[in-house]
């Protein structure tokens with residue numbers, strides 16, 4: 001059996017679609033409510049549904065042989081895994097955003113709310129801009145509205161969340177998409193099986 005960690009939620013829907021196109025039936029998972037482990041005897045695969053930001057942890061520790069995870073999580077966590085394939089799904093941008101009309105005062109540190117603290121630090125380091133990081137876990141868009149931060153660093157997909165909260169993009173600095181990753185030891189022992197899966201998924205993407 002190959003163990004695969006898959007992300008729940010918005011990216012999960014794209015993932016089920018791409019797996020189906022590659023010949024891996026995912027109807028059972030798609031319709032599932034609270035079940036977290038699914039086994040396909042015919043394909044020799046066990047799927048685990050995990051929080052999107054936990055996929056790389058399961059793979060790095062070998063609890064899953066492979067996984068599907070956003071590039072944002074890989075850049076933020078920098079896990080010791082192989083990145084095998086850009087799946088071209090879950091496309092979005094890492095952005096700096098603020099309230100409409102926000103004027104930056106370069107004489108003060110910029111207060112940045114984000115869950116991507118490493119990505120934000122690296123970005124503002126590149127710009128030589130001094131910042132103060134405020135780490136949040138979700139609903140980041142609230143921070144500038146409540147005066148908790150000047151700007152946010154977050155992923156923007158459709159732009160709806162920013163628009164509905166009176167925020168606007170200041171800069172888009174990192175394109176993001178979902179990647180197939182592998183545990184290093186699993187890949188060295190099971191490269192034939194994993195490569196076959198990569199091939200089928202690539203064909204599914206192109207179809």
Ligand code: PRP
Nearest residue numbers: 138139154155156157158159160161162
């Ligand atoms: C992400 C992100 C934004 C939103 C952007 O949140 O943090 O809030 O999606 O998407 P949009 O541009 O299509 O509106 P997510 O749904 O992952 O939930 P979170 O607030 O818990 O981070």
